[in-house]
Amino acid sequence: MTIDKPKLDGIPYRVIKRLPGYRAALADAVTSGAERVSSQQLATACGCTASQVRQDLSFFGSFGQQGYGYATQELLAIIDHILGIDAECRLALVGVGQLGHALLSYPGFMEKGFRFAVAFDSDPKLIGRSIGGVPICALSSLGDQIAAHRVEIGVIAVPKNAAQEAADALVGAGVKGIWNFAPVQLRLPLPMTVENVNLLDSLMTLAFQVRPRAMALRR
Amino acid sequence: MTIDKPKLDGIPYRVIKRLPGYRAALADAVTSGAERVSSQQLATACGCTASQVRQDLSFFGSFGQQGYGYATQELLAIIDHILGIDAECRLALVGVGQLGHALLSYPGFMEKGFRFAVAFDSDPKLIGRSIGGVPICALSSLGDQIAAHRVEIGVIAVPKNAAQEAADALVGAGVKGIWNFAPVQLRLPLPMTVENVNLLDSLMTLAFQVRPRAMALRR
DNA sequence: TAGATTGTTAATCGATTAACAATC
DNA sequence: TAGATTGTTAATCGATTAACAATC
Numbered sequence: 001m002t003i004d005k006p007k008l009d010g011i012p013y014r015v016i017k018r019l020p021g022y023r024a025a026l027a028d029a030v031t032s033g034a035e036r037v038s039s040q041q042l043a044t045a046c047g048c049t050a051s052q053v054r055q056d057l058s059f060f061g062s063f064g065q066q067g068y069g070y071a072t073q074e075l076l077a078i079i080d081h082i083l084g085i086d087a088e089c090r091l092a093l094v095g096v097g098q099l100g101h102a103l104l105s106y107p108g109f110m111e112k113g114f115r116f117a118v119a120f121d122s123d124p125k126l127i128g129r130s131i132g133g134v135p136i137c138a139l140s141s142l143g144d145q146i147a148a149h150r151v152e153i154g155v156i157a158v159p160k161n162a163a164q165e166a167a168d169a170l171v172g173a174g175v176k177g178i179w180n181f182a183p184v185q186l187r188l189p190l191p192m193t194v195e196n197v198n199l200l201d202s203l204m205t206l207a208f209q210v211r212p213r214a215m216a217l218r219r
Numbered sequence: 220m221t222i223d224k225p226k227l228d229g230i231p232y233r234v235i236k237r238l239p240g241y242r243a244a245l246a247d248a249v250t251s252g253a254e255r256v257s258s259q260q261l262a263t264a265c266g267c268t269a270s271q272v273r274q275d276l277s278f279f280g281s282f283g284q285q286g287y288g289y290a291t292q293e294l295l296a297i298i299d300h301i302l303g304i305d306a307e308c309r310l311a312l313v314g315v316g317q318l319g320h321a322l323l324s325y326p327g328f329m330e331k332g333f334r335f336a337v338a339f340d341s342d343p344k345l346i347g348r349s350i351g352g353v354p355i356c357a358l359s360s361l362g363d364q365i366a367a368h369r370v371e372i373g374v375i376a377v378p379k380n381a382a383q384e385a386a387d388a389l390v391g392a393g394v395k396g397i398w399n400f401a402p403v404q405l406r407l408p409l410p411m412t413v414e415n416v417n418l419l420d421s422l423m424t425l426a427f428q429v430r431p432r433a434m435a436l437r438r
Numbered sequence: 439t440a441g442a443t444t445g446t447t448a449a450t451c452g453a454t455t456a457a458c459a460a461t462c
Numbered sequence: 463t464a465g466a467t468t469g470t471t472a473a474t475c476g477a478t479t480a481a482c483a484a485t486c
């Protein structure tokens with residue numbers, strides 16, 4: 001997973017990365033019936049400082065009230081709007097293997113307004129079938145399908161060596177962003193945005209932290 | 220995914236997060252037959268600066284040679300050693316749903332020395348079966364199995380509301396780290412390390428970047 | 439040797455935290 | 463009103479980049 005990117009409309013990438021955490025804390029607060037929440041409470045729930053919460057939110061506006069805090073429901077709605085999950089967002093999946101299967105049937109995406117409109121695979125045995133109501137089509141129809149369904153985000157879950165080709169096809173079809181699960185650095189024309197999910201990298205990072213450091217290999 | 224953590228033995232978390240990228244670039248270089256590689260070449264492949272590559276590597280030692288660069292094979296072996304993937308690392312999976320299935324059958328992990336030794340699920344229909352050679356056991360046997368297989372890392376792929384319980388069981392059984400796919404902030408005793416993979420958070424971040432900013436909700 | 443490239447120190451840049459006036 | 467808590471500015475901290483002596 002890329003560690004850093006340039007700013008987006010002047011909003012640091014790190015700030016955006018923290019928004020879903022605030023969102024989750026707010027959703028919990030709503031569930032527990034809290035009508036208001038302070039920056040300190042949000043900070044505790046997310047493991048950061050109250051200063052950081054206020055600083056982050058101030059990139060988008062002023063949503064709180066001195067001496068009171070933030071109205072829970074209202075701030076949740078605002079963050080949903082900032083993240084763009086108050087409107088439906090259509091996805092297309094390329095690569096219906098095990099991981100693709102799992103993504104298609106993960107209920108959490110739909111709940112947040114993300115909907116797989118169509119999926120693609122090269123395997124003739126899969127083409128024509130559908131999974132969780134999502135039709136699986138031939139790669140040759142990718143351009144047409146993506147346009148027809150007005151897909152915004154392409155999801156790449158193909159093996160490493162097919163990833164760049166899939167990315168090129170998606171870009172050519174006019175998607176606005178790519179969610180990439182293949183362990184490669186995709187070469188894409190700017191200003192395409194990619195969000196990489198590299199499971200093996202994540203696991204290696206964890207292994208480093210867990211292992212008794214045989215290190216001190218300095219020489 | 221947590222954005223930042225405290226240093227690990229004086230190594231910034233950001234540095235560790237970049238190591239897999241360097242590793243991938245080196246593996247490519249080995250494949251292409253290059254005997255040596257410069258910090259500049261690594262930087263280009265990873266999308267960072269040569270300075271950063273050298274600075275990062277210098278946390279661990281001095282592996283290059285002035286006027287020459289780094290011996291490709293050798294540096295790859297060194298990074299593998301730093302990351303701890305030159306020795307087998309045993310995993311245990313909790314939660315054999317769609318995502319769990321996908322993780323069990325992903326070939327990339329095994330290649331890098333990560334092996335699922337055992338999996339657990341609460342569904343009686345799954346218990347006793349095995350997937351990709353990995354036996355699925357009852358949760359009640361978790362403690363014994365983890366000890367028997369000397370599992371180092373527990374992988375949580377259960378629904379949100381079962382995650383904390385799974386984590387507690389894994390910690391109780393003595394795992395050294397947790398790879399968490401459930402969308403919750405786990406409460407764990409220090410110094411347990413957790414690496415979170417939050418797919419929905421990642422997708423929301425991408426949505427933000429892709430959407431025409433309806434923002435300017437400043438008020 | 440001359441050119442290339444490291445490892446490391448110093449300079450810059452950006453992000454986080456602290457502080458506090460404003461005010462509900 | 464008094465206490466609480468925001469939004470924002472200033473201070474601190476850490477990470478990235480630039481520079482360069484060392485040297486292969």
